[in-house]
Amino acid sequence: MARRPLPRILTTGSASLTRSRELARTAADNATDVLHPLITITRGLRRLASAGRRKWTETPKDRRGPLLFLVASCLLVVVLVPYGPLLALVSLMAAAAWTGRDRTPAQPDQEDEGRIQRLQTLYEALVPYLSVPDDPSPLYAHGGEWDKAFTSHEFDDSGRLSRLVLRYPAYFTDGEAPSRARIEQVLHAKAGRGREYHFTWDEEGNELTVRVLPPLPTDIAAQRFVTTPGETVLGFTDESSVQRTLPVTDGEEQRDVPPVIWRTGPRSTEPHLLVVGQPGSGTTSLMRSIALQALRHGDILIVEGSGTGEYACLTGRHGVLGVECGLAGAAACLEWAAHETERRLIAANRARQAGQPAPEDTRRPLWILLDRPSVLGHLAAADGRDDPQALLQVPLRHGRAASVTVVVADQFDTMDALSEPVRQHTRARVVLGVASPAQIEAVLGTAPHTTPTPDVPPGRGYARMGQGPVHRLQVPATPDPYDDATGEALRRAVLELLPERVAAQDDSLSPSNV
Numbered sequence: 001m002a003r004r005p006l007p008r009i010l011t012t013g014s015a016s017l018t019r020s021r022e023l024a025r026t027a028a029d030n031a032t033d034v035l036h037p038l039i040t041i042t043r044g045l046r047r048l049a050s051a052g053r054r055k056w057t058e059t060p061k062d063r064r065g066p067l068l069f070l071v072a073s074c075l076l077v078v079v080l081v082p083y084g085p086l087l088a089l090v091s092l093m094a095a096a097a098w099t100g101r102d103r104t105p106a107q108p109d110q111e112d113e114g115r116i117q118r119l120q121t122l123y124e125a126l127v128p129y130l131s132v133p134d135d136p137s138p139l140y141a142h143g144g145e146w147d148k149a150f151t152s153h154e155f156d157d158s159g160r161l162s163r164l165v166l167r168y169p170a171y172f173t174d175g176e177a178p179s180r181a182r183i184e185q186v187l188h189a190k191a192g193r194g195r196e197y198h199f200t201w202d203e204e205g206n207e208l209t210v211r212v213l214p215p216l217p218t219d220i221a222a223q224r225f226v227t228t229p230g231e232t233v234l235g236f237t238d239e240s241s242v243q244r245t246l247p248v249t250d251g252e253e254q255r256d257v258p259p260v261i262w263r264t265g266p267r268s269t270e271p272h273l274l275v276v277g278q279p280g281s282g283t284t285s286l287m288r289s290i291a292l293q294a295l296r297h298g299d300i301l302i303v304e305g306s307g308t309g310e311y312a313c314l315t316g317r318h319g320v321l322g323v324e325c326g327l328a329g330a331a332a333c334l335e336w337a338a339h340e341t342e343r344r345l346i347a348a349n350r351a352r353q354a355g356q357p358a359p360e361d362t363r364r365p366l367w368i369l370l371d372r373p374s375v376l377g378h379l380a381a382a383d384g385r386d387d388p389q390a391l392l393q394v395p396l397r398h399g400r401a402a403s404v405t406v407v408v409a410d411q412f413d414t415m416d417a418l419s420e421p422v423r424q425h426t427r428a429r430v431v432l433g434v435a436s437p438a439q440i441e442a443v444l445g446t447a448p449h450t451t452p453t454p455d456v457p458p459g460r461g462y463a464r465m466g467q468g469p470v471h472r473l474q475v476p477a478t479p480d481p482y483d484d485a486t487g488e489a490l491r492r493a494v495l496e497l498l499p500e501r502v503a504a505q506d507d508s509l510s511p512s513n514v
Helices: 008-012 014-034 036-058 061-080 084-099 113-126 177-191 283-294 327-353 373-383 388-398 412-417 420-425 437-444 488-497
Strands: 150-155 161-167 197-202 207-212 231-236 246-250 253-257 259-263 273-277 299-304 320-324 366-371 404-411 428-432 460-465 470-474
Touching: 036 084, 061 084, 113 150, 113 161, 113 177, 161 177, 177 197, 177 207, 231 283, 231 470, 259 460, 273 283, 273 412, 283 299, 283 366, 283 404, 283 428, 283 488, 299 327, 320 327, 327 366, 327 373, 327 388, 327 404, 366 388, 373 388, 373 404, 373 412, 388 404, 388 420, 404 412, 412 437, 428 437, 437 460
Parallel strands: 273 404, 273 428, 299 320, 299 366, 366 404
Antiparallel strands: 150 161, 161 207, 197 207, 231 259, 246 253, 428 460, 460 470
């Protein structure tokens, strides 16, 4: 069959048709440029009218009359003022031009080669862990495209990665802690060491969000925190971790910071605390901070196993029942604490049976602060005596009902010397100083969602209340005021919190009366 020739208009008029389209497009662009101010003002007037209509609709009917009167008064003033209508028209046009402006966000600049190379390297490092040979269309493959796996990313001013959102295959075992730990370790190594990263796993959406955490404030000194009886401030954490803030004083300025609150008392689910850290990590500073807060509403008994005199500033103060450093004195104090716990339980039980409230002396909180009990256990074993930690069994087991709180602080290398009652009943845990993820998990019961840094300031660590989440923690600076290395500002801050000295302690509450 012979082919029919094309129509003449399609063979000879294609050039003229194309030229006509270009002329029409050029004319439309020129008209748009010329009329752009008018288009912007018209769009702004339409938006202003919509906003006024919405405001009128949202106004209650009983308030529409006063609103109309107010608008009419303003119009009357504009009419009576010289050049009022002209100024009002100019103001309206300016407001319409501002409201009708193009709000489309500007397109981001092209990523420079250095950042693209960083993302590609990070993508290639994840390939062995997020791909399998049987996957027909792998999301992660050698030589693949990183922009398909990384849905969002941000860099800081120094060009280092500050936030990353990545997708991973559905078959990845994100519910297993070892698998997640491998991914977190790779991201920590490739994104840049020396910073703390927070990992948020979205198991339903198969997404992982990695962001760099800002450093916690280290300049907050010990002070009277705004808390209720039974609340103790262990330190401060990130704003996204807690839903509460406390006002603190930093020199002459006041600011709000998110705290880590530990609640004690008869209704507490974590009535006792265990603090573990390295030498110089700030465990003693935390113990002093807890002691100063406990003295506001209760009595404290301090047993210092190291014998370095870190709590000498509390000796002879009101509410301090004793500060013991020796083995014999420590055993006597802990034995008295066990008898005092039993006495409180018996007195409260008798009062309840008689239909009366518990006596006042059984409701006043009693705090037992034991620093480095492993040293006392070693000395007791060398002397052929029983470990003083055995005397803590009664306060630890029945302390919540008797308003007795036990705080134990020790170091990582002597954790195996802690007794079983201490490990079992101290459900509130704090880890301070440099520690590996395995050490942190051994104390807190779970690994944190952040990567620890090799260098941390004193008082920096993690805290966990029972089965709750792990919080980053920075302990308020509470140094020994009698130490020559303590600054004058911190020295005054601690001395102002110390209670007054007493000439003699009450014999009915003194641990020496065992």
